[in-house]
Amino acid sequence: MAGHVDTASSTAAERPPALSLGPIGWMRANLFNTWYNAILTVLIGWAILMIVPPLFRWAIVNAAGFDATSPQCRQATGACWAFVNEKMRFILFGTFPYAEQWRPLLATAIIVATLAAAANRRFWKPWFVAVSLGALALFGVLMWGGVLGMTYVENSLWGGLPLTLILSVIGLSVAFPFSILLALGRRSTMPAIKAICVAYIELIRGVPLVSLLFMASVMLPLFLPTGVNIDKLLRALVAFILFEAAYMAEAIRGGLQAMPKGQYEAADALGLNYWQAMRKIILPQALAISIPPLVNTFISTFKDTSLVIIIGLYDLLGTAKAALSDPAWRGFYREAYLFIGVIYWCFCFSMSKYSRWLEQDLNRGHKR
Amino acid sequence: MATTIPQARTAAGEEIIQCLGVHKWYGEFHVLRDINLSVTKGERIVICGPSGSGKSTLIRCLNRLEEHQKGSIVIDGIELTGNLKNIELVRREVGMVFQHFNLFPHLTVLENCTLAPIWVRKKPRAEAEATAMKYLERVRIADQARKYPGQLSGGQQQRVAIARSLCMSPKIMLFDEPTSALDPEMVKEVLDVMVTLAQSGMTMLCVTHEMGFAKSVADRVIFMDRGEIVEQAPPEEFFANPKSDRTKLFLSQILNH
Numbered sequence: 001m002a003g004h005v006d007t008a009s010s011t012a013a014e015r016p017p018a019l020s021l022g023p024i025g026w027m028r029a030n031l032f033n034t035w036y037n038a039i040l041t042v043l044i045g046w047a048i049l050m051i052v053p054p055l056f057r058w059a060i061v062n063a064a065g066f067d068a069t070s071p072q073c074r075q076a077t078g079a080c081w082a083f084v085n086e087k088m089r090f091i092l093f094g095t096f097p098y099a100e101q102w103r104p105l106l107a108t109a110i111i112v113a114t115l116a117a118a119a120n121r122r123f124w125k126p127w128f129v130a131v132s133l134g135a136l137a138l139f140g141v142l143m144w145g146g147v148l149g150m151t152y153v154e155n156s157l158w159g160g161l162p163l164t165l166i167l168s169v170i171g172l173s174v175a176f177p178f179s180i181l182l183a184l185g186r187r188s189t190m191p192a193i194k195a196i197c198v199a200y201i202e203l204i205r206g207v208p209l210v211s212l213l214f215m216a217s218v219m220l221p222l223f224l225p226t227g228v229n230i231d232k233l234l235r236a237l238v239a240f241i242l243f244e245a246a247y248m249a250e251a252i253r254g255g256l257q258a259m260p261k262g263q264y265e266a267a268d269a270l271g272l273n274y275w276q277a278m279r280k281i282i283l284p285q286a287l288a289i290s291i292p293p294l295v296n297t298f299i300s301t302f303k304d305t306s307l308v309i310i311i312g313l314y315d316l317l318g319t320a321k322a323a324l325s326d327p328a329w330r331g332f333y334r335e336a337y338l339f340i341g342v343i344y345w346c347f348c349f350s351m352s353k354y355s356r357w358l359e360q361d362l363n364r365g366h367k368r
Numbered sequence: 369m370a371t372t373i374p375q376a377r378t379a380a381g382e383e384i385i386q387c388l389g390v391h392k393w394y395g396e397f398h399v400l401r402d403i404n405l406s407v408t409k410g411e412r413i414v415i416c417g418p419s420g421s422g423k424s425t426l427i428r429c430l431n432r433l434e435e436h437q438k439g440s441i442v443i444d445g446i447e448l449t450g451n452l453k454n455i456e457l458v459r460r461e462v463g464m465v466f467q468h469f470n471l472f473p474h475l476t477v478l479e480n481c482t483l484a485p486i487w488v489r490k491k492p493r494a495e496a497e498a499t500a501m502k503y504l505e506r507v508r509i510a511d512q513a514r515k516y517p518g519q520l521s522g523g524q525q526q527r528v529a530i531a532r533s534l535c536m537s538p539k540i541m542l543f544d545e546p547t548s549a550l551d552p553e554m555v556k557e558v559l560d561v562m563v564t565l566a567q568s569g570m571t572m573l574c575v576t577h578e579m580g581f582a583k584s585v586a587d588r589v590i591f592m593d594r595g596e597i598v599e600q601a602p603p604e605e606f607f608a609n610p611k612s613d614r615t616k617l618f619l620s621q622i623l624n625h
Contacts, residue, residue: 265433266470270484270536271459273452280483284474362474 035058070328083332084339091340093158094319100151104162107142110135111165114245119354121361132173139166163233166313167216167305171240172298178241179248184278186253197249204246209304212239217311236308240301247297255290256282279362288362295355299348316340376469378442383434384409384540390439391427399425400436400480409539412572413601414582417592418618423575426592427542430573431462444539460488461479463533464550467545469525471517478513481535482525489536496535507561523554527561534565541565543574577622591615 062078066085080265084091090162093104114135117123123131143162146152185197204212216239218233224230259282268278283338306317314322320336323329374381385407392400399422407413415423428434429441432448432455441448443458472480481500485491491499504510507527509520517525526546533541543562548554558583566572566585576582581601589606589613591599599606599615610616 260470261472262466262468263472266464266466266472268433269431269459269462269464269466270532271456271488272484273456276487280487281472285472288474 045189049223069168073332080335082328083323083329083335087319087326087329087336088339090160090323091319091336092160094163094314094322095157095312096153097151100153100287103142103145103150103153104158104160108140108162108165110138111162111169115169119358122140122152128210134172155231158233160319161316163308163313163317164302164305167237167240167308168298168302170237171244171305172301174237174243175244177249178245181250182245182249182254183252186249187256201246201249206251209239209243210307212243213307213311215239221242230313232313236313240305244297244301248294249298251290251293252286254293255286255288258285258289288359291355291362295351299351301349302347303344316343378575382405382409384444385573386440388440388524390426390429390436390441392422392434392436392438393427397594400429403597405590405597407540407571407573409571410569410585412566412570412585413574414581414586414588415573415575415590415592416577416579416618416622417598421592422595423592424544427464427544427573430540430542431459431464433464447495447603456488462539462542463536464542465526465529465544465546467549469517469522469529471525471529471532473517476514476516477486477520479529480517484532485535488552498504500531500535501525503534504528506534506564507531507618508557516534521554521577522550523557526550526554526558530561530565532560540571540573543572543576545575547575547578548575579622581605591618593618604606 032038045124045141058078060078061109062076064073064078064080064082066081068076068080068082070082072281073082089098089101093101096104109253114132118128118132139162142150143158144153144155185193186201188197213236216235220230220235263281263285264277267281272280305315307319308315309318317340320340324331324333324336381472383406385405387403387405387505390400390403390405391398403426405426417423417424423436429436429448430443435613436448444461446454446458448458472483473478473485476499480499481504482493482496484562485499486493486497486619489496489501501510501513504513507529507530509524509531512524513527518526527598530546546562547558550558555578559578562572562574562581574581586603588600589603591606591610591612593614597608598612606615607619610619
């Protein structure tokens with residue numbers, strides 16, 4: 001131990017020169033280590049100086065207070081947070097009856113809590129599927145009502161955050177198993193199954209999501225017999241599921257292709273049948289490899305739910321736009337979009353962070 | 369389901385593997401030519417030959433990792449055809465050890481060993497774990513049971529792979545160059561396990577270049593070249609008195625280096 005201390009406290013001559021130590025050393029090593037990095041550092045420093053102070057003045061110094069009136073806001077040179085304060089409940093919950101808005105709030109909390117629990121690997125058990133379905137049922141009861149003294153609210157009145165969440169959560173959780181089957185089918189040795197899966201994936205990937213949503217909402221009713229009416233929300237969900245499944249299938253196929261042949265052979269040699277081999281050996285490893293592209297799809301799906309506005313559903317983006325159309329508060333675009341932007345960012349960034357943690361956690365201990 | 373499993377049709381000394389006129393092609397390439405081979409229960413066979421001679425392909429045909437295109441292969445009374453049920457029945461009774469171990473990296477050593485007994489043999493978990501610990505003990509690696517394969521050395525991984533196969537209580541063990549991917553200092557620990565296994569009366573077919581192993585435990589050495597069985601004899605005779613020129617050439621190359 002003593003020897004250690006001796007070598008650690010070196011004499012002045014053995015110490016590195018002062019210029020490579022401390023904040024100056026850090027800056028030399030990271031910001032000005034080459035001439036082009038030095039130019040970039042100066043340019044970015046200048047950009048920060050140009051952007052941050054005005055933003056700060058707009059958002060905080062010159063902003064009108066939270067309880068300012070619309071005319072007061074128009075006189076102020078800064079942000080009008082009173083608009084967000086005034087319209088927050090409408091943006092978050094849409095046209096849901098005002099007095100009943102504790103219901104979507106609670107429903108949203110239940111979904112977020114279930115998602116947080118699902119993130120924990122301790123809950124990756126079959127029984128958690130039942131819990132999730134229970135949470136979903138609870139969401140439905142709260143949103144629709146009609147029981148336990150809650151008034152019935154039809155789902156054309158749903159909007160805002162609960163709508164965004166339910167479209168993403170149900171869309172992704174139904175599309176995910178579907179996409180696994182598609183990915184396995186695409187690699188199947190049975191020609192008919194393979195052809196169907198390839199055709200499906202390539203067909204769906206070839207059309208924009210917007211056109212699928214249009215087809216689901218405008219064209220589908222034309223083919224249905226009169227009197228049969230599928231709910232608009234359900235039609236949007238089906239479009240999302242069909243679309244995302246094709247993309248996720250390709251992400252999973254990438255993981256399947258990365259699996260060494262020896263893993264399939266070892267599973268076969270032990271007498272596991274196809275589904276056992278897939279479930280116990282191949283998919284756990286292939287899905288772990290596919291996490292980055294899968295999360296990519298998850299994040300883009302979450303944001304793509306805002307496209308439902310084109311078929312007349314009011315998700316978070318839709319309600320924000322609708323809030324702006326109030327004549328008294330017209331024109332406060334920046335505040336509205338910044339507000340929902342922050343909400344979207346929180347969800348997407350959590351997904352991104354979680355996926356990085358999950359990747360590390362799954363790889364721990366068994367790196368090849 | 370259980371009633372269709374043929375219960376030990378073969379007693380000691382009876383034929384457990386029978387290949388008749390087996391041919392296989394990879395595209396145009398004729399990889400197995402008219403293989404006739406019969407193995408009796410408890411026999412220990414070493415298959416050797418130059419690379420590309422079809423020896424790995426032959427033993428991979430015995431559990432249908434490869435499909436033969438002509439002739440018949442009967443394992444423990446079950447003929448290998450396209451019938452998936454039969455293939456799964458055969459695979460339960462035939463263990464295989466690979467050159468690159470092929471352990472499941474996302475499962476612990478113990479889970480690697482219990483997976484197939486639990487899912488294929490439908491054994492209760494506690495019983496499967498007890499059996500697995502017994503075999504891990506036998507390959508002298510029981511203290512690593514909770515580790516992941518990636519944390520073990522090559523020799524340790526191969527011993528786990530042997531234990532994993534044994535946990536299915538197979539009637540036949542196939543070894544496909546089990547020591548070829550190992551660092552030299554780890555070859556012995558794997559061979560020692562294989563020798564112990566051979567002494568226990570297991571029917572074994574080993575593709576290997578370890579001639580010392582062949583001399584000490586094999587009942588019969590088979591020499592393959594260009595997809596054919598060129599020569600087969602007990603090891604004393606095979607090494608002392610090879611008959612064909614191809615065998616002599618091969619032996620001179622492999623024994624002199």
